[in-house]
Amino acid sequence: MRVVQAIAEIMKREGVEFLIAYPLNPLIEACADADIRTIIVRQERTGIHMADAFSRMRSGKHVGVFCMQGGPGTENAFGAVAQAYSESVPLIVIPGGPARGGAWVKPSFNAALNYQHVTKWAETVNAPGGIVATMRRAFTQARNGRPGPVLVEVPGDVWQEEIGDFEYRPTARFRYEPDAVAVEDAVDVLLKAERPIIYAGQGVHYAEAWEELKAFAELMEIPVTTSLEGKSAFPETHPLSLGSGGVAMPGSVYQHVREADVVFGVGASFTATGFGIRFPTAGKTFIHLTIDPTDVNKNIPTDHALIGDAKLTLAALTEAASERLGGKTRGRREEVVSRIKTQKDEWLQKWMPKLTSAAVPITPYRVLWDLLHTVDVPSSIITHDAGSPRDELSPFWTATTPLSYIGWGKSTQLGYGLGLAMGAKLAHPEKLCMNFWGDAAIGMTGMDFETAVRERIPILSVLSNNFAMAMEMPVMKISDAKYNSTDISGNYADFAKALGGYGERVTDPNEIVPAIKRAVAQTESGRPALLEFITSKEIEYSTPAVLDRPY
Numbered sequence: 001m002r003v004v005q006a007i008a009e010i011m012k013r014e015g016v017e018f019l020i021a022y023p024l025n026p027l028i029e030a031c032a033d034a035d036i037r038t039i040i041v042r043q044e045r046t047g048i049h050m051a052d053a054f055s056r057m058r059s060g061k062h063v064g065v066f067c068m069q070g071g072p073g074t075e076n077a078f079g080a081v082a083q084a085y086s087e088s089v090p091l092i093v094i095p096g097g098p099a100r101g102g103a104w105v106k107p108s109f110n111a112a113l114n115y116q117h118v119t120k121w122a123e124t125v126n127a128p129g130g131i132v133a134t135m136r137r138a139f140t141q142a143r144n145g146r147p148g149p150v151l152v153e154v155p156g157d158v159w160q161e162e163i164g165d166f167e168y169r170p171t172a173r174f175r176y177e178p179d180a181v182a183v184e185d186a187v188d189v190l191l192k193a194e195r196p197i198i199y200a201g202q203g204v205h206y207a208e209a210w211e212e213l214k215a216f217a218e219l220m221e222i223p224v225t226t227s228l229e230g231k232s233a234f235p236e237t238h239p240l241s242l243g244s245g246g247v248a249m250p251g252s253v254y255q256h257v258r259e260a261d262v263v264f265g266v267g268a269s270f271t272a273t274g275f276g277i278r279f280p281t282a283g284k285t286f287i288h289l290t291i292d293p294t295d296v297n298k299n300i301p302t303d304h305a306l307i308g309d310a311k312l313t314l315a316a317l318t319e320a321a322s323e324r325l326g327g328k329t330r331g332r333r334e335e336v337v338s339r340i341k342t343q344k345d346e347w348l349q350k351w352m353p354k355l356t357s358a359a360v361p362i363t364p365y366r367v368l369w370d371l372l373h374t375v376d377v378p379s380s381i382i383t384h385d386a387g388s389p390r391d392e393l394s395p396f397w398t399a400t401t402p403l404s405y406i407g408w409g410k411s412t413q414l415g416y417g418l419g420l421a422m423g424a425k426l427a428h429p430e431k432l433c434m435n436f437w438g439d440a441a442i443g444m445t446g447m448d449f450e451t452a453v454r455e456r457i458p459i460l461s462v463l464s465n466n467f468a469m470a471m472e473m474p475v476m477k478i479s480d481a482k483y484n485s486t487d488i489s490g491n492y493a494d495f496a497k498a499l500g501g502y503g504e505r506v507t508d509p510n511e512i513v514p515a516i517k518r519a520v521a522q523t524e525s526g527r528p529a530l531l532e533f534i535t536s537k538e539i540e541y542s543t544p545a546v547l548d549r550p551y
């Protein structure tokens, strides 16, 4: 067997369902030969975003694999791998590389060298027989501990080398949990807390700890918020749900974060980011459950660390807490729930005029509100994009089922959402998969809508076209006044049609719901749809600055 055939064979044994790719890379032919579906994109970025969403949808148990050409392909793919790295998403990227003799000769692009800082693991296969151990390491590294992207560079003169027969056993994910004393301590602190909150991150998704999170929150009567990545880890219609936190957040998140005496992070890194909750630390005790010890004391002072898998640890905490409570509850549920409800209701009421506005151009909030009330939310998956669409969508979208929202924000590359929706659709053909983006975002990756058409990946793309980079207007006043620097333009409904998909431009608020229904029907018939809503240049978001201001 040759190296390239061995990689395809190993992928099969690891349960890889698709190879997402951009030529030229010999693995494309080898995978097709081995009956692994090959999906060809229009640029590397979107292909990697698709593999990324696929891994997320499988909670990292199966990981997406992408391959591309050495040199230009590897150079062009950098952004998408960096995005996956910032989000700790497992995936495997297999570029070609220069022949071994030229790997260190400038200007050859040495991928393993250049990708060191945006991968969890990156190596070059220097000896053909080494491919087996390299692939074993790659799959193991991608999904064990803190997940992340892995790069395996195959030099041009290695692909076709003979390696004979080989042995390969599929790898697994290994779980670990904290020591029992730390569990008892955490329960102690939480039982004594006056105003505890739980902050759930994407570790809950990777550990599939959704039921354990719910059981623990209910037993302890603790309100739950999430990071953007953790959104949908806890049903947002649950009476204990505060909603998710990002740049923008519901009033209930803001108020609870400010007033909490104990913050219990579950499967969360507490990474300081402009696109997440910035936790005040004074006077607060932090309990930090994370798979990765490097998160401890990173951006918040960790008072109690629980290093381990979220599912195992939450189960241990629930057991310890049940014993302490002796079958009783803390008796606070009614008070906790009513406080959340009051805060949520007050907040939503203030936003209702925008959410239900009949203004023309349409407000993006009205588009989202109507979308939320038209599609079947539990069987849908949605993702935002960078900029206003993220901050408009995340506070108001009530995710009810696990992994029904793909959140991101450790890096925020415009155009990420399209590939995510496509990857989600590959993982869940039965679900309605949507991305909500702006006209700047579509400018980055829009051509891959053609991939959705050609590869029969019928997503629903919801575009807020305000002919501007509205979010940048407040900080680009001079260049705007002199040179119209935030103006952009395009007719994206026509663009979608030109690429063979369904496209519709909507300008009348009364047409939002009928247009959504038409577009959903198109996706159900196998055709991707793009709804282009002509929207206002909205720049008000539910951010702390706005929440602090009396309405």
Ligand SMILES: Cc1ncc(C[n+]2csc(CCOP(=O)(O)OP(=O)(O)O)c2C)c(N)n1
Binding pocket: 386, 387, 388, 389, 412, 413, 414, 437, 438, 439, 440, 441, 442, 464, 466, 468, 469, 470, 471, 472, 538
């Ligand atoms: C690759 C990349 N470059 C730059 C940015 C900075 N950025 C964030 S939002 C934004 C403009 C967003 O415009 P649009 O998508 O049209 O949304 P709008 O605010 O107009 O609703 C820019 C340039 C980014 N997030 N990603």
Ligand SMILES: [Mg+2]
Binding pocket: 438, 439, 440, 464, 465, 466, 467, 468, 469, 470
């Ligand atoms: Mg715009």
